[in-house]
Amino acid sequence: YKRIKAPSNFSLINNPNEVLQFISKLNEAYNKHKKVFVVLYNVVEMTNDAIVLLLSNVAQFKAAHIDFNGDKPRNPYIAKQIEDSGFYRILYQRFRKDDDTIDLSNKSIYTHAQKNVDSELTAKIISKNSEFLWNEPRRCQGVQRIFIELMQNTNNHASHTVGDKYWWMSVSRRTNPNTLCFSFIDYGMGIFKSLSSKKSTDKFYGWMEKIKQIINPEEHHEVLASMLSGEFHRTVTNKYFRGKGLPGIYKALEQRAITKLIVISNDAYANPKEDYYSGLNFGLDGTFVYFELDETCKNCKEHIY
Numbered sequence: 001y002k003r004i005k006a007p008s009n010f011s012l013i014n015n016p017n018e019v020l021q022f023i024s025k026l027n028e029a030y031n032k033h034k035k036v037f038v039v040l041y042n043v044v045e046m047t048n049d050a051i052v053l054l055l056s057n058v059a060q061f062k063a064a065h066i067d068f069n070g071d072k073p074r075n076p077y078i079a080k081q082i083e084d085s086g087f088y089r090i091l092y093q094r095f096r097k098d099d100d101t102i103d104l105s106n107k108s109i110y111t112h113a114q115k116n117v118d119s120e121l122t123a124k125i126i127s128k129n130s131e132f133l134w135n136e137p138r139r140c141q142g143v144q145r146i147f148i149e150l151m152q153n154t155n156n157h158a159s160h161t162v163g164d165k166y167w168w169m170s171v172s173r174r175t176n177p178n179t180l181c182f183s184f185i186d187y188g189m190g191i192f193k194s195l196s197s198k199k200s201t202d203k204f205y206g207w208m209e210k211i212k213q214i215i216n217p218e219e220h221h222e223v224l225a226s227m228l229s230g231e232f233h234r235t236v237t238n239k240y241f242r243g244k245g246l247p248g249i250y251k252a253l254e255q256r257a258i259t260k261l262i263v264i265s266n267d268a269y270a271n272p273k274e275d276y277y278s279g280l281n282f283g284l285d286g287t288f289v290y291f292e293l294d295e296t297c298k299n300c301k302e303h304i305y
Helices: 016-031 048-063 076-085 089-095 120-135 141-157 191-197 209-211 221-230 231-237 245-254
Strands: 002-005 036-039 069-070 109-111 167-174 179-186 259-270 278-296
Touching: 002 016, 016 036, 016 048, 016 278, 036 048, 048 069, 048 076, 048 089, 048 109, 048 167, 048 179, 076 221, 120 141, 120 167, 120 179, 141 167, 141 245, 141 278, 167 191, 179 191, 191 221, 191 231, 191 259, 209 231, 221 245, 221 259, 231 278, 245 259, 245 278
Parallel strands: 002 036, 036 069
Antiparallel strands: 109 167, 167 179, 179 278, 259 278
């Protein structure tokens, strides 16, 4: 086995470069069909986004019948965090490409087994977890719209073949103040690789030349900022974005449907609430979106019949 160590601060949102370097080593081994031993022993800090990122990667080894193994963090709290997330249950017992059953019982990782948009599932996840914030089920339409946009992007843009990629999600709960933390990842091409593959009939074809008038297209984190604001769409298509895609997700932040938003795709990192955009030393072959929800966010009560 090739031993690959996870960083001690195992958090994509807080330590993206080290975590993506770790993931790139897993990808290299996967592409060479080498079996791996994932070393988690020295992990002392971890967020649930890292768990779902790791799961989405090692599931590839399982699907390709490449052997893998690993150890658990020596920190008992971190080890329990992984156990409670449902990581092992999904990886070793439940993850099958023909399995569309979702267990919502106190687990924090959910995976989609069919390759299309499932608004009913995400509505259930939102409703169930909203009780943590408001002591009763609530509908959070802004969050639901975010999930639909992300699932549609996975279905339409994560691969050269429509509907070829799965999405993965984690939901974790934090106290003081009570907060729901959502992580969503599609392990596909990522935004910029997808843009580079557009055909001449696509509305975004030739985007690099068009965007040069406002920004350097090689600085992907700056381009990502323009995408979130809607400026990219207006410049390339001469049309308003109409609340779709990344601008629609950013609008949810502006309208207080969510309280925090982080987007990572290829070599670009965005934290728009903090107005922080950065390039990354190691890229993500896909798109990762993290956002938070607390009791101050827009919501409405469930209709009970």
